[in-house]
Amino acid sequence: MIPYERRIRIVHELKKREFLSLNELMEIFQDVSASTLRRDLKSLSEDGQIDLIQGGAAIRIFSTFDSPISSRSIVNIEAKDKIAKYAASLVKENDVVYIDTGTTALSLMKYLASKKIIIVTTNVWLLNHLQGAVASCIVAGGEVNKETASITGPQAEEALRQMFFDIAFLGTSGVDAIAGINTGDIREASIKRIVKGNAAKTYVLADSSKIGVASMYKAFEIGDCVIITEKRHDLLQKAGNYLIAE
Numbered sequence: 001m002i003p004y005e006r007r008i009r010i011v012h013e014l015k016k017r018e019f020l021s022l023n024e025l026m027e028i029f030q031d032v033s034a035s036t037l038r039r040d041l042k043s044l045s046e047d048g049q050i051d052l053i054q055g056g057a058a059i060r061i062f063s064t065f066d067s068p069i070s071s072r073s074i075v076n077i078e079a080k081d082k083i084a085k086y087a088a089s090l091v092k093e094n095d096v097v098y099i100d101t102g103t104t105a106l107s108l109m110k111y112l113a114s115k116k117i118i119i120v121t122t123n124v125w126l127l128n129h130l131q132g133a134v135a136s137c138i139v140a141g142g143e144v145n146k147e148t149a150s151i152t153g154p155q156a157e158e159a160l161r162q163m164f165f166d167i168a169f170l171g172t173s174g175v176d177a178i179a180g181i182n183t184g185d186i187r188e189a190s191i192k193r194i195v196k197g198n199a200a201k202t203y204v205l206a207d208s209s210k211i212g213v214a215s216m217y218k219a220f221e222i223g224d225c226v227i228i229t230e231k232r233h234d235l236l237q238k239a240g241n242y243l244i245a246e
Contacts, residue, residue: 006032007040012178014050015214043234079207079230080104086245087169087205087228088112095166098195099123101150101188102171104205109133120163122151122191138163145185152187160194168199170225174213175206177235180222184215192219203228203243211235 006029013028014020020028025037044050083104088111091097097112099105099121106125113133119126120138130137140163142156170192173183181204183189196202202224208231227242236242 003040003043007044008177010037010040010044011050011176015178079209080107080205081110082230083205083207083228083245084108085111086243087203088115090201090203091115091117091167093117096120096164098163098165098168098170098199099126100168100170100192100195101148102205104207105169105171108169108205120160120165122156122160124149124151143187145187148185148188150185150188150191152185152191157190157194160191160198163198165195165199167201168195168203170195170202170204170219172204172206172210172219173215175204175211175222175227175235176214177222177239179214180218181220181225182213182215182218184217186217189217189219196220196224202226208233 009028010020010025013025022034022037022041026032026034029037041050041052045052080103084107088108091112093116096118097120099108099112099119101123106123106129109126109129112119113129113135115135117135118138119135120140122140122142124144127137127139140151140156140159142151142159143153144151170181172181176182181192183192196219204225204227206227206229208229211229211233212235222236222239223241225241227236228245229236229242230245232244
Protein backbone atom coordinates (compact mmCIF):
# COMPACT_ATOMS: atom_id res chain seq x y z
CA MET A 1 0.00 0.00 0.00
CA ILE A 2 1.50 3.34 -1.06
CA PRO A 3 1.55 6.27 1.43
CA TYR A 4 -1.34 8.11 -0.28
CA GLU A 5 -3.61 5.05 -0.10
CA ARG A 6 -2.63 4.42 3.51
CA ARG A 7 -3.39 8.00 4.51
CA ILE A 8 -6.79 7.85 2.86
CA ARG A 9 -7.46 4.68 4.88
CA ILE A 10 -6.34 6.43 8.09
CA VAL A 11 -8.75 9.31 7.45
CA HIS A 12 -11.51 6.81 6.68
CA GLU A 13 -10.94 5.00 9.99
CA LEU A 14 -10.85 8.30 11.90
CA LYS A 15 -14.10 9.35 10.32
CA LYS A 16 -15.74 6.20 11.71
CA ARG A 17 -14.19 6.35 15.20
CA GLU A 18 -13.40 10.08 15.59
CA PHE A 19 -10.03 9.30 17.19
CA LEU A 20 -7.36 6.57 17.17
CA SER A 21 -4.27 5.98 19.24
CA LEU A 22 -0.98 5.07 17.59
CA ASN A 23 -1.31 1.54 18.99
CA GLU A 24 -4.74 1.18 17.39
CA LEU A 25 -3.32 2.31 14.07
CA MET A 26 -0.53 -0.24 14.38
CA GLU A 27 -3.16 -2.95 14.83
CA ILE A 28 -4.90 -1.83 11.64
CA PHE A 29 -1.65 -1.51 9.67
CA GLN A 30 0.29 -4.46 11.04
CA ASP A 31 3.01 -4.32 8.38
CA VAL A 32 3.70 -0.62 8.89
CA SER A 33 6.17 0.71 11.46
CA ALA A 34 5.26 3.20 14.19
CA SER A 35 7.65 5.78 12.74
CA THR A 36 5.97 5.53 9.31
CA LEU A 37 2.53 5.96 10.87
CA ARG A 38 3.76 8.99 12.80
CA ARG A 39 4.92 10.51 9.51
CA ASP A 40 1.51 9.77 8.01
CA LEU A 41 -0.23 11.50 10.90
CA LYS A 42 2.12 14.48 10.66
CA SER A 43 1.45 14.78 6.92
CA LEU A 44 -2.33 14.57 7.42
CA SER A 45 -2.12 17.17 10.17
CA GLU A 46 -0.12 19.53 7.95
CA ASP A 47 -2.76 19.04 5.24
CA GLY A 48 -5.42 20.14 7.74
CA GLN A 49 -7.26 16.83 7.61
CA ILE A 50 -6.69 15.80 11.24
CA ASP A 51 -5.61 17.25 14.58
CA LEU A 52 -2.85 15.55 16.56
CA ILE A 53 -3.44 15.11 20.28
CA GLN A 54 -1.20 13.96 23.11
CA GLY A 55 -0.06 10.35 22.99
CA GLY A 56 0.14 10.09 19.23
CA ALA A 57 -3.64 9.90 18.70
CA ALA A 58 -5.46 11.92 16.08
CA ILE A 59 -8.97 13.31 15.95
CA ARG A 60 -10.89 13.91 12.77
CA ILE A 61 -12.04 17.39 11.79
CA PHE A 62 -15.78 16.92 11.38
CA SER A 63 -18.38 19.62 10.85
CA THR A 64 -21.95 18.35 11.02
CA PHE A 65 -23.84 21.54 10.25
CA ASP A 66 -23.26 24.51 7.99
CA SER A 67 -22.55 27.84 9.66
CA PRO A 68 -24.94 30.74 9.14
CA ILE A 69 -24.04 32.72 6.03
CA SER A 70 -23.86 35.95 8.01
CA SER A 71 -20.90 34.63 10.03
CA ARG A 72 -19.18 33.04 7.02
CA SER A 73 -19.33 36.26 5.01
CA ILE A 74 -16.61 37.87 7.17
CA VAL A 75 -14.19 34.92 7.08
CA ASN A 76 -11.26 34.84 4.60
CA ILE A 77 -12.66 37.81 2.67
CA GLU A 78 -9.48 38.46 0.65
CA ALA A 79 -9.14 34.82 -0.41
CA LYS A 80 -12.81 34.58 -1.40
CA ASP A 81 -12.56 37.73 -3.48
CA LYS A 82 -9.47 36.45 -5.28
CA ILE A 83 -11.22 33.15 -6.07
CA ALA A 84 -14.36 34.94 -7.25
CA LYS A 85 -12.43 37.25 -9.57
CA TYR A 86 -10.58 34.31 -11.11
CA ALA A 87 -13.79 32.30 -11.50
CA ALA A 88 -15.54 35.22 -13.22
CA SER A 89 -12.76 35.35 -15.83
CA LEU A 90 -13.87 31.88 -17.00
CA VAL A 91 -17.34 33.14 -17.98
CA LYS A 92 -18.07 34.18 -21.58
CA GLU A 93 -20.77 36.47 -22.96
CA ASN A 94 -24.18 34.75 -23.35
CA ASP A 95 -23.25 31.90 -21.02
CA VAL A 96 -25.92 30.37 -18.79
CA VAL A 97 -24.27 30.39 -15.38
CA TYR A 98 -25.41 28.65 -12.20
CA ILE A 99 -24.33 30.33 -8.96
CA ASP A 100 -24.69 28.23 -5.83
CA THR A 101 -25.11 29.16 -2.20
CA GLY A 102 -22.11 30.22 -0.16
CA THR A 103 -20.22 33.43 0.43
CA THR A 104 -17.50 32.83 -2.17
CA ALA A 105 -20.11 32.19 -4.84
CA LEU A 106 -21.88 35.35 -3.68
CA SER A 107 -18.69 37.35 -4.28
CA LEU A 108 -18.94 36.42 -7.96
CA MET A 109 -21.74 38.91 -8.54
CA LYS A 110 -19.34 41.83 -8.20
CA TYR A 111 -17.51 40.56 -11.27
CA LEU A 112 -20.40 39.07 -13.25
CA ALA A 113 -23.08 41.75 -12.91
CA SER A 114 -21.82 43.73 -15.91
CA LYS A 115 -21.67 40.71 -18.24
CA LYS A 116 -24.38 39.81 -20.73
CA ILE A 117 -25.20 36.39 -19.27
CA ILE A 118 -28.08 34.49 -17.72
CA ILE A 119 -27.61 33.63 -14.05
CA VAL A 120 -29.55 30.82 -12.42
CA THR A 121 -29.33 30.63 -8.64
CA THR A 122 -30.63 29.24 -5.37
CA ASN A 123 -28.72 31.91 -3.43
CA VAL A 124 -31.18 34.30 -1.77
CA TRP A 125 -28.49 36.81 -0.82
CA LEU A 126 -27.45 37.14 -4.44
CA LEU A 127 -30.75 38.90 -5.19
CA ASN A 128 -29.56 41.91 -3.19
CA HIS A 129 -26.83 42.49 -5.79
CA LEU A 130 -28.97 42.47 -8.94
CA GLN A 131 -29.99 46.13 -9.01
CA GLY A 132 -28.40 47.77 -12.04
CA ALA A 133 -26.92 44.50 -13.30
CA VAL A 134 -26.66 43.76 -17.02
CA ALA A 135 -26.91 40.04 -16.30
CA SER A 136 -30.41 38.58 -16.14
CA CYS A 137 -31.37 36.18 -13.37
CA ILE A 138 -33.60 33.14 -12.86
CA VAL A 139 -34.32 31.96 -9.32
CA ALA A 140 -35.22 28.33 -8.71
CA GLY A 141 -38.20 28.37 -6.33
CA GLY A 142 -38.53 26.24 -3.23
CA GLU A 143 -38.04 26.30 0.53
CA VAL A 144 -35.71 28.96 1.94
CA ASN A 145 -33.14 27.91 4.55
CA LYS A 146 -32.92 31.02 6.74
CA GLU A 147 -29.50 30.08 8.14
CA THR A 148 -27.70 29.51 4.83
CA ALA A 149 -29.89 31.81 2.69
CA SER A 150 -30.36 28.99 0.20
CA ILE A 151 -33.36 27.60 -1.66
CA THR A 152 -33.80 23.82 -1.51
CA GLY A 153 -36.48 21.15 -1.63
CA PRO A 154 -38.44 19.22 -4.30
CA GLN A 155 -39.61 22.34 -6.17
CA ALA A 156 -36.08 23.69 -6.58
CA GLU A 157 -34.75 20.27 -7.57
CA GLU A 158 -37.42 19.77 -10.22
CA ALA A 159 -36.81 23.23 -11.68
CA LEU A 160 -33.05 22.64 -11.89
CA ARG A 161 -33.51 19.26 -13.56
CA GLN A 162 -35.10 21.09 -16.49
CA MET A 163 -32.19 23.51 -16.93
CA PHE A 164 -28.76 23.13 -18.49
CA PHE A 165 -25.77 25.34 -17.74
CA ASP A 166 -22.65 26.32 -19.65
CA ILE A 167 -20.84 26.71 -16.37
CA ALA A 168 -21.72 26.06 -12.72
CA PHE A 169 -20.04 27.58 -9.68
CA LEU A 170 -20.74 25.60 -6.52
CA GLY A 171 -19.97 26.41 -2.91
CA THR A 172 -18.99 23.79 -0.34
CA SER A 173 -18.60 23.30 3.39
CA GLY A 174 -15.49 21.23 2.82
CA VAL A 175 -13.22 19.41 0.38
CA ASP A 176 -12.05 16.05 1.68
CA ALA A 177 -10.35 12.93 0.29
CA ILE A 178 -13.10 10.69 1.69
CA ALA A 179 -16.12 13.00 2.11
CA GLY A 180 -15.49 14.67 -1.25
CA ILE A 181 -17.33 17.92 -1.93
CA ASN A 182 -19.55 18.06 1.14
CA THR A 183 -22.16 20.03 3.05
CA GLY A 184 -24.00 19.89 6.35
CA ASP A 185 -27.42 19.91 4.64
CA ILE A 186 -28.63 16.82 2.74
CA ARG A 187 -30.96 18.98 0.62
CA GLU A 188 -28.11 21.20 -0.54
CA ALA A 189 -26.05 18.10 -1.37
CA SER A 190 -28.89 16.97 -3.64
CA ILE A 191 -29.06 20.37 -5.37
CA LYS A 192 -25.31 20.28 -6.05
CA ARG A 193 -25.53 16.81 -7.61
CA ILE A 194 -28.38 17.85 -9.90
CA VAL A 195 -26.59 21.00 -11.05
CA LYS A 196 -23.33 19.14 -11.66
CA GLY A 197 -25.19 16.63 -13.81
CA ASN A 198 -26.65 19.41 -15.97
CA ALA A 199 -23.55 21.59 -16.35
CA ALA A 200 -21.00 21.49 -19.18
CA LYS A 201 -18.34 22.65 -16.70
CA THR A 202 -18.51 22.48 -12.90
CA TYR A 203 -16.23 24.49 -10.62
CA VAL A 204 -16.23 24.32 -6.83
CA LEU A 205 -15.12 27.53 -5.11
CA ALA A 206 -13.27 26.67 -1.91
CA ASP A 207 -10.84 28.88 -0.03
CA SER A 208 -8.00 27.08 1.75
CA SER A 209 -9.86 26.90 5.07
CA LYS A 210 -12.28 24.41 3.44
CA ILE A 211 -9.58 21.96 2.31
CA GLY A 212 -9.46 18.83 4.47
CA VAL A 213 -12.81 19.57 6.12
CA ALA A 214 -15.67 17.05 6.10
CA SER A 215 -19.34 17.73 6.80
CA MET A 216 -22.06 15.11 7.11
CA TYR A 217 -23.24 14.80 3.50
CA LYS A 218 -21.18 14.13 0.39
CA ALA A 219 -22.42 15.86 -2.77
CA PHE A 220 -19.94 14.17 -5.11
CA GLU A 221 -16.29 13.12 -5.44
CA ILE A 222 -13.41 15.60 -5.69
CA GLY A 223 -12.51 14.25 -9.12
CA ASP A 224 -15.95 15.08 -10.53
CA CYS A 225 -15.26 18.82 -10.69
CA VAL A 226 -12.52 21.43 -10.90
CA ILE A 227 -11.73 23.12 -7.58
CA ILE A 228 -10.71 26.77 -7.52
CA THR A 229 -8.79 27.85 -4.42
CA GLU A 230 -6.17 30.46 -3.53
CA LYS A 231 -3.35 28.24 -2.19
CA ARG A 232 -1.64 25.04 -3.27
CA HIS A 233 -2.48 22.08 -1.06
CA ASP A 234 -1.12 18.54 -0.96
CA LEU A 235 -4.61 17.01 -0.91
CA LEU A 236 -5.55 18.79 -4.14
CA GLN A 237 -2.25 18.01 -5.85
CA LYS A 238 -2.86 14.31 -5.24
CA ALA A 239 -6.46 14.48 -6.40
CA GLY A 240 -5.77 16.62 -9.50
CA ASN A 241 -8.38 18.88 -11.16
CA TYR A 242 -7.73 22.18 -9.40
CA LEU A 243 -6.90 25.78 -10.28
CA ILE A 244 -5.06 28.35 -8.18
CA ALA A 245 -6.48 31.88 -8.21
CA GLU A 246 -3.39 34.05 -8.44
